[in-house]
Amino acid sequence: MAFVAVIAIAFASSDITSGAFGGISGSQTIAVVGEENVTTSEFRREINGAYSTVRQSNPNLSLPAFLTEDTVDQIFNRLANGYVISEYAKLNGIGAGKRIIDSEIANSPAFTNVAGEFDEESFRAQLQAQGFAEKDFRGLVARSLYAEQLLTPVTYGLDVPSGLVETYAQITLQSRRGRIAAVPSTLFIDDKNVSDKALQDFYAEKAADFTIPEQRSIQYAVFNRNQIVDQVKVTETDLKAAYETRREEFQAKETRTVKQVILPTEDGAKALVATINGGKSIDSAAIDIGLAASDIGPVTKGEYSSLASNAVADAVFTTQQGKFANLAQSSLGWHVVQVTAVTKVAARTLDDVRSELQAGVREEKTRQALSDFTVSLEERLEDGISLATIAKDEKLELKKTPLITAGGLAPKDREFQAEPAVRLVLQEAFQLEEGSNGRLKETTPGVEYVLYDVPQIAAAAPPPFTDNKPAILRAYRFSKASDEAEKLARKLADQTTSAETLAKAAADSGYNLPAIENVGANREQLANSQQRVPPPLALMFSMKEGTAKVLEGPADQVWYVVYLEKIDQGDLSKRPDVLAAAERDIQAAYGGELQQQFISAMRNAVTVERKETIIKSVIEDLTGTNASGG
Template identity: 35%
Template structure:
């Protein structure tokens, strides 16, 4: 939800993606207020941090971590909360809360500010707060806040922080300009080339063939629960409605007559004309062009001969043509016949010579003649109004706490139910199940709600189709029954056992090659025929990750090693180990690099230097306002979130 909201805000700050401070502060990540439980002389019993004059409560931090986890889980369906926290999720959320509060207080003390009108404008521009009409809708805004457990004051605070960041962070980050002299060492580093060797030792070559029995496999499962855990799934109830379900009042004759009267000018007789014309700088030139045209030459040819060019207008009324020339010229032009040559006549831009290319006369239409068109237009308007009213009525019912069953019964909608779904819409227990792609907004919303039973609305097709839904039940993340995954457990256990032997082999080979005692191929041969062949690896540092491609782990390791060294590298998933040897390093002399190449490298370095300035500003903000962290309470929360130890507020 946090990332989605950040994207919806569409801030111009996003253009400065090189400023890691944006991610550091995470202004829009910390969606909510601080607890305000100030305690005299230090921390309150449930405050994990004090930032200047504000405090961050334990419950506040717990909620932020849960929100961040829910968002991360949408991107990585297999992610467990324990893995998220152990991977730094808790620390990142706390850092973002602290940095955002410190930044706001520091910049406010410096005299920077944000007006209510600026925040109002930013709120009105957020697509998430738009109603069915596409414009800001107060009810949609209030429903968004309710669904996400926020208040208007909270979101205004976050937007204030974002606007302050735009005022200060972007200018600071844009200051540096890297000189060629500073850029040369970096250019040499990027042009550095390395050559080495890599040996892959597969775990499968040493995997035991036997079965250790259920007890050993269950112990292995307990030790690797996260690997076999199926993420949280949610069963949804939903009912769809579209324009076909909404009754639309018939268009009456009185309404048609009223519309006909209001649009009298539209149905009155009209005449439009299309002109070819040229504007000459003086009367003599214009006279010459007009004479040639009247003599049979085309206006375009006559204008070209005079060094000018003719243009052709679209279909214009007399009023529209007068706006581009003058009332007198337009009056003359609309009195002429098709094919007549007009002018030269003086206008504000010069001397005009024109030719009437086409005359289109549209006769007046009676009420009876205009009725079909008016009825169609009024029907569309009524249909749009009806779907908006219908949607708003259901939204009011949702806001009032009505269940999906009550809403469906009241509106005569059919309630359907999904199997237990992952955030991706896949149902692990029903491999053949397929949910239409149009339901993606509904599934996404269902995984952003806090619990079961609460009705929600989702737009499936913009302005056309919608769904009212609720989470019927939540299946907690857990491994499947032992019997169901025993075969997979056995396979993974065998790989894990083989991985231990592969590790020992890799370390022995690396030790055997230390100091150049043996070459990597020789050490590999002595280790046994089960080894895969030694492969050459290498390349240029600047080519790593080119075009967004992931960098192979062995190459990443190669470019972080000292020349002549040998390192071991574990292959994820218990699939083996690698031994990497670095033989040759070629780095050009910085002074010998062409200035053009150095300049090309200096340009993208500027944002990196700007990033450092902004990070220094952020650090100074925290130093000035003062930050204290209750590390013991943070660790207690970490244990709670990873399922190690419960903690109460």
């Protein structure tokens, strides 16, 4: 595993609802692997990362619907496997010491400044923002290093059978065409009255579909440097101190701009001077001997001395503008130098540079005051002083959002628009445990900050029946209509043996069905497409030629009858690039399978004790199905 990827996964996994866990603290143990404890906070982070990934392709998926028993097991195993690898490595004398962990962190682009150097302040700020204790983060890095040492050799020199590669490549070139008939549920909507009992039973059965993700109210106060600037005063003493610090900069000085050619011997330098005295310019004379005159400056004598030598600088800075300096030598050779410009700058007094110094001093004092202020705020927050008290003391406007989801939406206030400052703290706010101290976040570097806390948390749960009755009734009617649409779709599929029979069955159905679509594609196009492949088209690539299948559409809206008319295998002999790509893909798949088998073997050598009660409580709190959450 690449370390940068580990960091990205760890940080990205905090961007979706995390849950407050009620009475479950982040320090509780969901499993003991060897001698290491796996905590609820790590488990939550893994769940958030997995949920975030799935929601990119299915944004309407609720957390309760996502957290099936199989999904929970997969997430747990992925987390536990990191510890299994680590413990197995230790048992077999493989190390990941502090020095190499420090090196990995220091060399990570995630924690470097604009100069490409490790920035400890950025490192600690990112850990704090994402809720990572440094010890936990170092553990994550160590586990990634153990995994790299153990799993990389497993796939070294891996070879795969050529026959398998060719078969896979051939499949990649397949083209398929067929027909898709849609049976909309709206054709079967029944508007008759439905009893509350039937709706309540339906609501109880489909509760996960109606569940609103966890919501939080965020209380916050924004402040910026302008509030600090007004309080900063620049005194005469400040200006005198700044002037003394920069006194050398304000002294009288002379700068020169020169053209120079450096030759290895004195005789060569004299010959070049003779050519120049004969009427040629220094540029032309240098070109004649295969060299080029370089332009330097404007530079002071000290600056030029560091580029050449004291002797060359003495010669140049005693020469008039337009003239050539006496030949002098540096470690680079003999210098032929023409002084092209001389600029003299008079000394500047404090009064001359007062405005310049005042701006600089004000900026420095503002930065320091801002730093002192933010440190003071963080200390007060850590001491448990409430956000309301701090806002009152500092005369900051305190605001509060309604209950909102991790995406910034307010289910009970559709008109609500979260301020930019709120959106910037959403990730962190949904990581805080209930009752946590307030936090400070820099929203615009060096300019704007926000203080925030989470005064109210509403667990994920479906809304009350009476508040949601219209939506329940609509879903109920579509569910019943979908059942009827499925019956018709299956009837059409049973009657379909060709494109013609599908068309006849649709026409004879007695319903005004949408026109049948004639579709076609090849696997390569679909693989390279940036768009999501429509499910009916994807289904065609798992069917036998001349068959029909039924596919359910999203949200009880439609059923599809998919008929695969023709498969074209394509000509692999003309596509060596496809063959090469197939080999790479299969090697990757082989490698992943071998690594998984090795991890399974490691689990047989390392004790994994799973705390089912704690895991169940975490899931119940996240999904709002525990006793306290309803």
